[in-house]
Amino acid sequence: ETMPLNVTINGVKQSVRIEPRVTLLDLLRERLQLTGTKKGCDHGQCGACTVHIDGERVNACLTLAVTTEGRDVTTIEGLAKGDELHPMQEAFLEHDGFQCGYCTPGQIMSAICCIREGHADTPDEIREYMSGNICRCGAYSNIVDAIMDVKQ
Ligand code: FES
Numbered sequence: 001e002t003m004p005l006n007v008t009i010n011g012v013k014q015s016v017r018i019e020p021r022v023t024l025l026d027l028l029r030e031r032l033q034l035t036g037t038k039k040g041c042d043h044g045q046c047g048a049c050t051v052h053i054d055g056e057r058v059n060a061c062l063t064l065a066v067t068t069e070g071r072d073v074t075t076i077e078g079l080a081k082g083d084e085l086h087p088m089q090e091a092f093l094e095h096d097g098f099q100c101g102y103c104t105p106g107q108i109m110s111a112i113c114c115i116r117e118g119h120a121d122t123p124d125e126i127r128e129y130m131s132g133n134i135c136r137c138g139a140y141s142n143i144v145d146a147i148m149d150v151k152q
Pocket of ligand 1: 048
């Protein structure tokens, strides 16, 4: 049995029918082909699936798609304006805030909220806020540098 869902994703209104058990992550990746948002653990433990709902960060793997009815979802694909990258994307490039890149979309989505919510005053504060975003390559100090840079 499917349900109707109307949600705005990266500024585009989407009207779909989905099963109630479908996660936001699977809706994005499998139904809408927005594969920038990554599936790492699928259990809320790695942060690779981080997106924004109404500007707040969530793990898309822990969010049922039907709960986004009428809301605004932003993914990594929604950050750039045409050819112009978001300042946080630029900062990750400049500071080598990634190696393999798999965790990067989630890191960037969290990093934006880190500043927006006022948790970017010190490197320690940033590390604490970003602790749900795992990077197996260990790019952590460069990620902190990138966030500090955008903060200024
Ligand atoms: Fe969602 Fe790991 S895939 S937290």
